[in-house]
Amino acid sequence: MSFLKKTLPGTSILGKLLASFLVLSLVPLIILGLWANHNFEETGELAKRNIDEMARLNLRSAESLGQRVIRDSVEALDARSTEAIEVRTIDLANSIASFLYERDDDLRVLSTVKISGEAYLKFFRSHYRYVIIPDHEPRSIQQPKDHDSATVSGNQENSKSWRHRPPYRFNRMKIPLYAEVSFIDLEGNEKLRVNSDGSQALLRNVSLKENTYCKAEDYFGRLQGLGDEEIYVSRVVGAHVPGWLKISDGAVSVTGESAYAGKENPQGRNFRGIIRWAMPVLENGVRIGYCSMALDHEHIMQFTDHLMPTDERFTSTSDAGEGNYAWLWDFEGRCISHPRDFFIMGFDCETGREIPGWISESTYREFLESGNTLKEFVSHLPLFTEFTQSKKGSKAQIASGRIALDCRTLDMAPQCQGWHEGSEDGGSGSFVILWSGLWKLTSYAAIPYFTGQYGRSERGFGYVTFGANVDDFHKAANQTAEFIQNSLKQQERSIEEINLKTENTFREVERNTRKMLLLIGVGSLSALMLASILISYSITRPIKDLTVGAMAMRQGDLNQRIKVSTSDEIGELAYSFNEMASNVAEVDRMKSEFVTIASHELRTPIHSMLLGVSGILGGYAGEINSEVRHDLEIVRNEIDRLMKLVNDLLDLSRIEARLVQLQIGPVRINSLVTRAVSRVSDLAAKHNHSIENRLSENETMVMVDEDRIVQVLVNLLGNSIKYNPDHGKIIIQGRSSDRMFTVMVVDNGYGVPKWALKKIFDKFFQADILMSQKVGGTGLGLNISKRIIEDHGGSIDCSSPVDPGEYYGLVLNSERKGAVFSFTLPLA
Amino acid sequence: MNISKILIVDDEETISSYLDRKLTQLGYTVLVASDGEEAVELCNSQKPDIVLLDVKLPRMNGYEVCRRIKSNPKTCNVPVLMLSAKSQANEIEEGLAAGAERYITKPIGFPDILNHIKSFETA
Numbered sequence: 001m002s003f004l005k006k007t008l009p010g011t012s013i014l015g016k017l018l019a020s021f022l023v024l025s026l027v028p029l030i031i032l033g034l035w036a037n038h039n040f041e042e043t044g045e046l047a048k049r050n051i052d053e054m055a056r057l058n059l060r061s062a063e064s065l066g067q068r069v070i071r072d073s074v075e076a077l078d079a080r081s082t083e084a085i086e087v088r089t090i091d092l093a094n095s096i097a098s099f100l101y102e103r104d105d106d107l108r109v110l111s112t113v114k115i116s117g118e119a120y121l122k123f124f125r126s127h128y129r130y131v132i133i134p135d136h137e138p139r140s141i142q143q144p145k146d147h148d149s150a151t152v153s154g155n156q157e158n159s160k161s162w163r164h165r166p167p168y169r170f171n172r173m174k175i176p177l178y179a180e181v182s183f184i185d186l187e188g189n190e191k192l193r194v195n196s197d198g199s200q201a202l203l204r205n206v207s208l209k210e211n212t213y214c215k216a217e218d219y220f221g222r223l224q225g226l227g228d229e230e231i232y233v234s235r236v237v238g239a240h241v242p243g244w245l246k247i248s249d250g251a252v253s254v255t256g257e258s259a260y261a262g263k264e265n266p267q268g269r270n271f272r273g274i275i276r277w278a279m280p281v282l283e284n285g286v287r288i289g290y291c292s293m294a295l296d297h298e299h300i301m302q303f304t305d306h307l308m309p310t311d312e313r314f315t316s317t318s319d320a321g322e323g324n325y326a327w328l329w330d331f332e333g334r335c336i337s338h339p340r341d342f343f344i345m346g347f348d349c350e351t352g353r354e355i356p357g358w359i360s361e362s363t364y365r366e367f368l369e370s371g372n373t374l375k376e377f378v379s380h381l382p383l384f385t386e387f388t389q390s391k392k393g394s395k396a397q398i399a400s401g402r403i404a405l406d407c408r409t410l411d412m413a414p415q416c417q418g419w420h421e422g423s424e425d426g427g428s429g430s431f432v433i434l435w436s437g438l439w440k441l442t443s444y445a446a447i448p449y450f451t452g453q454y455g456r457s458e459r460g461f462g463y464v465t466f467g468a469n470v471d472d473f474h475k476a477a478n479q480t481a482e483f484i485q486n487s488l489k490q491q492e493r494s495i496e497e498i499n500l501k502t503e504n505t506f507r508e509v510e511r512n513t514r515k516m517l518l519l520i521g522v523g524s525l526s527a528l529m530l531a532s533i534l535i536s537y538s539i540t541r542p543i544k545d546l547t548v549g550a551m552a553m554r555q556g557d558l559n560q561r562i563k564v565s566t567s568d569e570i571g572e573l574a575y576s577f578n579e580m581a582s583n584v585a586e587v588d589r590m591k592s593e594f595v596t597i598a599s600h601e602l603r604t605p606i607h608s609m610l611l612g613v614s615g616i617l618g619g620y621a622g623e624i625n626s627e628v629r630h631d632l633e634i635v636r637n638e639i640d641r642l643m644k645l646v647n648d649l650l651d652l653s654r655i656e657a658r659l660v661q662l663q664i665g666p667v668r669i670n671s672l673v674t675r676a677v678s679r680v681s682d683l684a685a686k687h688n689h690s691i692e693n694r695l696s697e698n699e700t701m702v703m704v705d706e707d708r709i710v711q712v713l714v715n716l717l718g719n720s721i722k723y724n725p726d727h728g729k730i731i732i733q734g735r736s737s738d739r740m741f742t743v744m745v746v747d748n749g750y751g752v753p754k755w756a757l758k759k760i761f762d763k764f765f766q767a768d769i770l771m772s773q774k775v776g777g778t779g780l781g782l783n784i785s786k787r788i789i790e791d792h793g794g795s796i797d798c799s800s801p802v803d804p805g806e807y808y809g810l811v812l813n814s815e816r817k818g819a820v821f822s823f824t825l826p827l828a
Numbered sequence: 829m830n831i832s833k834i835l836i837v838d839d840e841e842t843i844s845s846y847l848d849r850k851l852t853q854l855g856y857t858v859l860v861a862s863d864g865e866e867a868v869e870l871c872n873s874q875k876p877d878i879v880l881l882d883v884k885l886p887r888m889n890g891y892e893v894c895r896r897i898k899s900n901p902k903t904c905n906v907p908v909l910m911l912s913a914k915s916q917a918n919e920i921e922e923g924l925a926a927g928a929e930r931y932i933t934k935p936i937g938f939p940d941i942l943n944h945i946k947s948f949e950t951a
Contacts, residue, residue: 080905265838600884603913608842614937619849636937643935654916 017539021532022525040513044506051502055495059488066484073477078441081473084311085443085466090428092326093445093464096303100461103295105178106233107277108290115183115281117192123196127177129299132170132306134317136266170316171417178293179213183281185289190219196296211272213294214239215352223278223290231279233452236297236336236345238273238357242401243342250437252321258401259341262305262318262325271341275299275330301337301769304328309443309468311475323438323469328447330462331454333383333407345404348562357406362396383408385415389435407496415743418463419444426458432470439470542570546577553581559561595653602646610639641778648780652763655787663707666828669698671740672706673732676713680721683748687726691717692809694733695743702741704792709825712785714797716745716821721782724749728762728816731807738825740794748810751817752800754791760785760798761786794824831949833857835876835913837867837893838911844906850938864888868896871903878948880941883912883923891926898927907948911936 026568106127113119155274175196182193187206204211207220216237223232241259245252256263260268274294280287292556304326305318320323320337328337334345334357356378359367367377391412399401407416415433419442422429428445442465449461471478494588547563552560560581562574613636617620624632654660673695683692702709713732720730724747752760759765764779789796802810802818812818832857837845837853861867863886863916871879879897881891890910899902899938903944907930910923917932931945 413914439949599915603915603934604843607913608840608846610845610935611843611938611941615846615850618939618942620853620938641937650915660897693926 012091017532017536018529018559021351025274025528026525029521033521036517037514038508040717048503048506052495052499059492059495062491066481066488069540070477070481070484071580074106074474077477078470081468082441082443085242085441085468086428086430086445086726088307089326089430089443089445089464089466090310090632092307093428093447093744096300096328096447096464097449097461099299099303099452100233101448103275103449104276104295106234107231107279107291107293110181110293111279111281112245112705114639115289115290117194118190120181120194124176124178124181128174129177129302131171131175131298131302132172132316132689134260134262134266134305136172140206140729147602157632164688170314170315175296175298177299179296180294182290182292183289184220184223184278184292186287192287198447211354212346212352213237213276216347216349216354217276219278220291220814223280226278226280228280228282231451233454234274235277235330235332235453236275236300238272238344238346239349240346240404241269241341243268243340243403244401245403247809252436254321254340256819257270259385260776261341262320262339264319264321266317271344272299272736273336273344273346274555275300275397292549292612294738296581297336300328303486304337304380304464305339307466310472313599315489321469323440324472328395328462328464328465329407329419329461331457332462333416334462335405336462337405338405341400342403343405343549343554344604345406348485355402355404357409357760358397359409360391360412361394362391362395363409363411378409380405381409384420385411387414389410389414415442417634419463422462423459430466430754435467441468441473442466443472455808523614538566539570542566542574544719546570547681549581553584561586573699591653595650597648599646602810604644606643606646610636610643613639630740643776648778648784650782652787653779654783655791660708662708662792664703664705664792666701667704667706667709669702669743670696671711671732672702672704672709673743674696675706676710677732679710679714679734680717683718684721684730685720689721689724689726689728691730691732694731698734700734700736700741702825703828705788709792712788713743713745715785720745720747720749720821724814729810733807736827739827740828742822743819744822746802746810746818746820748802748812748816748818750815750819751802752798754800757798757800761796789823789825796821796823798822829875829877829949831856833859833874833876833878834927835859835861835867835870835874835879835944837861837864837879837885837890838882839863847938847941854925854942858862864893866888866899867893868887871897871906872900875903876906878945879906879908881908881910881928882918883910883914890929891922894923894928895924909944909948 025561030726073601108537110120110123113123119588153524169597179196180193183191184206187190188205190203191207195205206212209215209218212218212236217236219232226232228436243258243261243265244255246255253726254264254268256265256267259263260266260270274297276292276294278292281289281291283685300729306314307326308315308318308324309325309326312324320339323337327335327339327343330336334344336345338344345354345357352377356374359378359381367374370377372380389412393403393412405413407420410416415431415435418431418433422431423446424444426448428443430441430443432439432441434440444463444465446459446463447461454461542562549560549562561578566574579645617625617632617636673693677691677693681691717730717732720728729748731746732743734741734747737744756765761782763783786796798819798821800819802816802820803814804810804812807820832855836844836847836851836858837860838847839862839943842859844860844862848860859870859876860951861870865887867879867881867885868888870876881890883895886917888896890912894908894910897908898904900944904927908928909921910928910935911933912931912933914920920931927947929945932941
């Protein structure tokens with residue numbers, strides 16, 4: 001088995017190489033893999049965190065940007081709207097002023113007209129003006145008219161931001177501009193009068209107040225003070241129309257019995273009023289009377305009642321409840337036009353007295369304590385004092401429906417003070433105020449009409465005010481804000497989705513990378529293994545070749561040469577081996593030749609000697625005496641011994657030189673033993689030995705060279721016979737074991753001392769020294785036997801003394817210790 | 829078969845002269861050749877009754893001599909007793925294959941040689 005180990009040196013070298021390759025490559029690979037994996041995880045986490053953070057930052061910046069944009073947009077839109085409203089306010093004020101000046105012109109024309117019914121009627125009829133008829137439907141949600149996208153410019157170059165609105169088509173009707181046109185004599189008697197219904201009514205003396213409009217006019221007295229070219233213009237005079245505000249849950253509505261209030265109460269009674277123009281009429285430079293015209297106040301209200309400070313721009317029916325509308329104040333701060341007609345200052349036409357304006361609850365309480373009439377109390381109130389929103393309108397006045405607005409004493413409306421003060425220098429402007437929970441932009445502009453009493457201050461005729469919900473200005477911005485908010489929400493969702501996707505992608509990439517790493521690992525591992533196998537093979541193959549060569553040499557094939565394929569150390573080794581093999585082969589050849597020659601050369605003189613001695617002993621040289629015969633017999637025995645020595649030496653040399661080719665074949669054990677026993681039977685008989693062949697019936701087949709094994713058996717049996725005292729017993733027995741058959745030659749001779757057991761198979765070990773008598777031997781027999789058995793793959797052994805219990809029928813004692821020679825043979 | 833003429837082929841003069849002398853004394857006609865070619869010639873010309881043939885010979889070895897003798901119709905019936913110091917199995921086999929009737933290894937005593945010769949006589 002040790003033989004086998006020696007034949008496979010490649011296993012260990014291959015193993016070592018593989019192991020070192022694996023350690024050298026696998027360890028860094030594993031470290032690399034782990035590191036890459038760790039890095040990847042960390043990178044993934046970091047990337048995820050970064051992406052998330054980046055996304056959040058983006059979102060936040062988008063959010064803040066959005067907020068900023070919205071705020072800026074709101075501001076920009078508010079600024080633009082404010083600007084636009086301010087401009088509209090001024091435009092409106094200017095329009096009204098122009099309109100009023102036109103009335104001055106009318107009056108001057110009238111003053112030159114012949115004082116006749118026909119002429120005055122003609123004048124009257126030539127002054128008509130359109131008014132818009134409000135929709136007498138209650139308020140409904142009405143979408144502002146959008147820009148008509150269907151109507152586009154025929155020229156493509158104009159299509160960018162093309163804006164177009166179809167004309168506003170409100171229901172209109174032409175009504176007389178003046179409620180009445182009259183001529184009054186110097187005593188105040190109406191001499192001529194055309195009424196708005198076109199009829200000639202009863203002529204009155206207007207120096208008396210009760211004969212005037214709503215019994216409230218006192219203009220005749222003033223006319224007398226006019227210069228010839230001077231024009232008298234009255235304030236707005238009309239009957240106050242009561243109205244009732246109902247406030248529930250913070251929402252304000254107008255009751256049905258109230259005055260007209262636009263969409264809030266379209267069926268209500270309108271405020272009817274006039275503004276009177278009058279101037280002296282001269283005839284040949286002499287004042288003969290006064291011409292007078294009463295402008296239908298409806299035409300003034302037309303200026304404000306259909307304006308919208310919103311994208312809607314114009315409306316047939318205003319809506320104070322919505323908060324976007326325009327209205328007018330006169331030079332002293334009286335409300336003279338309002339979508340809610342009950343807010344317009346007017347008179348009690350029964351008494352001709354002016355209805356006092358709405359005051360705050362707290363001020364009203366003061367009035368109650370004053371004991372004065374309300375009219376008296378209000379007329380003596382300090383103007384624009386302690387105006388604040390924290391005051392609420394007096395409930396008593398609300399209940400009475402008499403809630404006309406007098407800016408000067410409307411102490412729960414601080415904006416009044418703003419408008420009044422702002423218009424004091426005839427200017428315009430705006431401000432924002434939180435009114436009824438809504439941010440309102442309110443603008444004002446003085447109406448630059450300075451005729452008559454209106455010329456007393458820079459404020460002129462009075463002032464226009466606009467009220468607008470600030471939120472409506474930046475509706476677009478608010479829509480954008482909503483859009484942005486939705487976008488941000490969408491984006492946030494998107495970011496979450498992207499994050500999820502990113503995470504999934506990372507996971508996938510991670511999985512793929514792991515797979516890749518594994519693949520690379522397995523791949524490089526396989527490559528490395530292959531490489532190491534190839535490398536080790538390239539190293540071990542020549543080594544194996546060397547080993548095979550050496551083994552072949554050992555088994556006697558000295559012609560074995562190793563193919564030198566490399567020039568490295570192994571190549572050198574192979575070359576040296578081949579050199580050595582050649583040398584050994586040469587030495588072997590020489591030795592073989594020597595043995596052959598020597599044996600031949602030795603045999604020839606021995607042959608000559610034997611011829612001579614045997615001839616003499618055979619009587620072919622005449623008679624010899626007994627003494628000569630005895631001596632010659634000694635010579636002949638020595639010649640025999642010499643011959644045997646030569647034969648043994650030759651045999652041994654041939655075995656050692658591997659010149660012996662074993663003729664292996666299947667042989668029966670009993671045939672072997674029987675042949676050997678018969679060969680030594682004569683010798684045994686001579687020494688009175690009995691041989692007990694216990695294998696004579698054993699037909700076990702062994703794979704051996706029959707002649708050689710017989711030679712071994714003969715040698716062993718011969719030794720037992722020759723080197724032991726006569727009358728001994730020799731037993732031959734055997735047994736089969738795993739793959740081998742053991743043959744035992746047992747004698748009851750002197751035995752072998754323990755020290756000699758190991759040496760007994762050595763070359764030239766002389767058994768003679770164990771014995772008192774010399775037998776004479778070559779000292780080569782056991783060595784040859786050992787070699788033959790070993791060449792068969794078996795082993796030979798000697799043990800002594802014999803265990804008495806082991807071999808029955810053997811007489812043993814202190815003299816006859818006995819010895820066992822056993823050898824094994826391969827089974828067939 | 830009666831044997832009277834013996835051809836001894838051996839390059840060792842000691843051996844051939846001893847056998848020549850002893851066999852002649854015993855009444856045989858003895859021919860001696862000291863090399864192979866001479867042996868073939870003598871055998872062909874003298875027609876001995878038996879040939880004692882050594883293997884190791886000058887000019888032509890014993891095997892070849894034996895083959896010549898056995899391939900020559902005139903001498904093919906002459907018994908050849910090969911007598912050689914070469915004692916290996918293959919050597920013996922070669923000798924027998926060459927046609928030798930018997931192969932005897934040296935050393936051998938004279939009485940034994942005589943017995944071999946005589947055994948051909950009786951056969």
